[in-house]
Amino acid sequence: MAIGQRIKFFRNKKKLTQKQLGEKLGFLGKTSDVRMAQYESEARIPKIDLVKEMANLFGVSTHALNVPNIDTYIGLMHTLFALEDMYGLKISEIDGELCLRLDKSSKEYTSMFDMLHAWQLQAARLESEEISKEEYDAWRYKYPELDTEQRWAKVPSQGLSDMLMQELDKTEK
Numbered sequence: 001m002a003i004g005q006r007i008k009f010f011r012n013k014k015k016l017t018q019k020q021l022g023e024k025l026g027f028l029g030k031t032s033d034v035r036m037a038q039y040e041s042e043a044r045i046p047k048i049d050l051v052k053e054m055a056n057l058f059g060v061s062t063h064a065l066n067v068p069n070i071d072t073y074i075g076l077m078h079t080l081f082a083l084e085d086m087y088g089l090k091i092s093e094i095d096g097e098l099c100l101r102l103d104k105s106s107k108e109y110t111s112m113f114d115m116l117h118a119w120q121l122q123a124a125r126l127e128s129e130e131i132s133k134e135e136y137d138a139w140r141y142k143y144p145e146l147d148t149e150q151r152w153a154k155v156p157s158q159g160l161s162d163m164l165m166q167e168l169d170k171t172e173k
Contacts (some may be wrong), residue, residue, distance in 0.1 A: 006066075
């Protein structure tokens with residue numbers, strides 16, 4: 001789904017007209033609905049500042065608006081191919097079912113596993129009715145802000161790492 005479709009999707013979730021959304025974003029008079037129609041049809045692409053403003057107004061992450069264009073099967077397939085290249089996503093067959101899985105030998109495996117596992121936990125909570133569809137959607141559309149499963153770690157700067165390696169080399173000599 002491209003950005004225009006995502007804007008329309010979240011605008012409709014908020015029960016706003018194009019004119020109302022345009023006015024909330026600071027477009028005046030007749031230009032408000034025209035501008036929103038242009039963004040939704042992708043005749044115009046909003047600048048990042050406006051995307052941030054829309055995301056804030058919708059109560060979602062900017063990532064929820066800026067998703068890859070997967071509105072065609074070919075676009076979806078190329079997105080999946082890119083995920084294979086970048087994150088080690090693999091396709092397999094298990095018991096006659098096609099499944100997407102993570103390649104354990106990929107350097108991205110641990111990070112991707114943690115994120116997908118957090119998603120799976122939320123989906124299971126929805127299925128068991130521990131959380132509502134609205135809570136599940138809030139988790140997805142504000143990810144990673146509302147993710148309590150992740151254990152995000154800070155990585156030391158390259159400068160600090162280099163300095164430590166130099167000191168270690170000195171002690172070994």
